[in-house]
Amino acid sequence: MPENLSSQLEEYLPPPVLALAKIAGKEGSELGQELYLVGGVVRDLFLGRANFDLDLVVEGDAIKLAQELAKNSRAKLTVHTRFGTAKLNYPGFSLDLATARSETYSKPGALPTVKPGSLKDDLIRRDFSINAMALCLTPHRFGALIDLYHGKDDLDNRLIRILHPNSFIDDATRILRAMRYEQRLGFKLEAETEKLLRRDVAMFDTISGDRIRHELELILKEAEPERVLRRAEELGVLSQLHPSLKGNGWLSQKFEQARQSYKQTSLPPLYLCLLIYNLTDKEDEEFILRLNFPKNSAQAMRYTLQLKAQLNSLANSKLKPSDIYKSLHSYTTPAIQTNALASESPIASQHLQLYIAKLRYVKTLLSGEDLKRMKIPAGPQIGEILSALHKARLNGEVRTRKEEKVLVYSWLKGNQVKPPAG
Numbered sequence: 001m002p003e004n005l006s007s008q009l010e011e012y013l014p015p016p017v018l019a020l021a022k023i024a025g026k027e028g029s030e031l032g033q034e035l036y037l038v039g040g041v042v043r044d045l046f047l048g049r050a051n052f053d054l055d056l057v058v059e060g061d062a063i064k065l066a067q068e069l070a071k072n073s074r075a076k077l078t079v080h081t082r083f084g085t086a087k088l089n090y091p092g093f094s095l096d097l098a099t100a101r102s103e104t105y106s107k108p109g110a111l112p113t114v115k116p117g118s119l120k121d122d123l124i125r126r127d128f129s130i131n132a133m134a135l136c137l138t139p140h141r142f143g144a145l146i147d148l149y150h151g152k153d154d155l156d157n158r159l160i161r162i163l164h165p166n167s168f169i170d171d172a173t174r175i176l177r178a179m180r181y182e183q184r185l186g187f188k189l190e191a192e193t194e195k196l197l198r199r200d201v202a203m204f205d206t207i208s209g210d211r212i213r214h215e216l217e218l219i220l221k222e223a224e225p226e227r228v229l230r231r232a233e234e235l236g237v238l239s240q241l242h243p244s245l246k247g248n249g250w251l252s253q254k255f256e257q258a259r260q261s262y263k264q265t266s267l268p269p270l271y272l273c274l275l276i277y278n279l280t281d282k283e284d285e286e287f288i289l290r291l292n293f294p295k296n297s298a299q300a301m302r303y304t305l306q307l308k309a310q311l312n313s314l315a316n317s318k319l320k321p322s323d324i325y326k327s328l329h330s331y332t333t334p335a336i337q338t339n340a341l342a343s344e345s346p347i348a349s350q351h352l353q354l355y356i357a358k359l360r361y362v363k364t365l366l367s368g369e370d371l372k373r374m375k376i377p378a379g380p381q382i383g384e385i386l387s388a389l390h391k392a393r394l395n396g397e398v399r400t401r402k403e404e405k406v407l408v409y410s411w412l413k414g415n416q417v418k419p420p421a422g
């Protein structure tokens with residue numbers, strides 16, 4: 001008799017999610033299709049970690065079942081006919097439905113050839129035993145655990161284990177995934193898995209930049225990505241992404257400081273710029289090219305190094321706020337934040353922090369329209385006056401509208417422009 005986890009499921013899932021899981025199981029049964037909860041959510045149920053974006057596998061036709069479920073609800077349905085998958089978005093959570101499938105790899109690192117299959121086929125194609133458990137949602141077997149690869153034992157023993165010796169060869173992104181789960185959960189790589197991982201690190205050469213980058217992005221979203229990067233260095237994985245990358249104590253310290261200084265959502269781009277901080281421009285370009293970074297990230301990484309090369313000029317305690325603003329306003333925020341964390345000069349760091357916390361928000365009180373109302377004719381002069389006002393405001397030389405107006409008149413006088421009549 002398989003273990004039954006229906007009472008744990010009832011406790012773990014929030015009531016609306018549980019109700020839906022039951023309805024889905026019943027609908028599936030009416031269509032003659034067995035339905036299973038699979039992957040991360042089963043793992044997290046055992047670990048007591050919240051995870052309510054449900055992955056469901058249907059032995060049958062996932063799209064048909066999703067369409068039935070969508071009929072009687074306000075969920076938004078998205079269908080991928082080519083992959084036999086569908087997504088239902090409910091307020092606050094989602095259901096991913098996939099048709100059970102088998103996968104074969106024509107060559108290492110290639111995207112797999114996929115065809116419909118059984119639950120068993122669908123589980124063996126997965127990365128690790130702890131991610132390859134399923135719970136049946138069909139009413140007559142509701143809560144039955146299917147654990148063909150002893151994922152529950154590995155959870156109890158805190159081990160990350162691949163399902164077959166060619167796993168990392170088939171898909172080397174699993175190397176990064178293994179370290180991500182290991183460090184997130186405080187587990188260990190099972191001994192044979194670690195041996196095979198070390199054997200197969202060079203298989204990264206078979207993986208596209210986009211796929212490696214996606215896994216790196218997932219790592220950078222973890223609560224403490226530095227742990228994964230440190231482990232990646234230890235296992236010889238980080239140097240496969242670029243030989244000059246380091247997951248060392250410096251990086252750990254800077255990541256920690258980043259968390260203390262900035263909010264969660266701004267951390268991933270910052271982590272990325274810290275990761276490349278000690279690369280040369282040439283190495284940075286090689287890394288950008290290999291992982292095919294999109295424009296935004298590539299720009300943040302380039303600006304980080306450009307600004308780093310200019311830090312000397314910011315390490316001068318005599319600079320006025322307007323000088324700091326002028327040096328920094330064309331850089332992107334992550335580049336400035338990264339340098340504020342990583343600069344070795346306390347003065348440069350202070351200036352960068354001042355810009356981030358204050359200077360970048362400084363605006364003049366008078367607008368171009370106000371100046372026109374003061375009878376200053378439209379044209380380049382308005383821009384020049386606004387930038388003189390902005391500079392004065394940055395330096396604290398004007399504080400009120402009245403003071404700004406006085407400055408406008410003295411600017412006109414100083415530039416030998418006759419103050420307008422009226």
Ligand code: CTP
Pocket residue numbers: 038039040041055125126127128131132171173174177
């Ligand atoms: N999976 C896999 N191999 C991959 C990617 C995913 O076998 N290269 C499988 C795993 O079974 C995983 C499931 O697909 O549990 C869903 O993938 P994903 O959403 O990336 O993982 P979760 O475990 O749901 O989420 P997380 O990793 O953030 O906990």
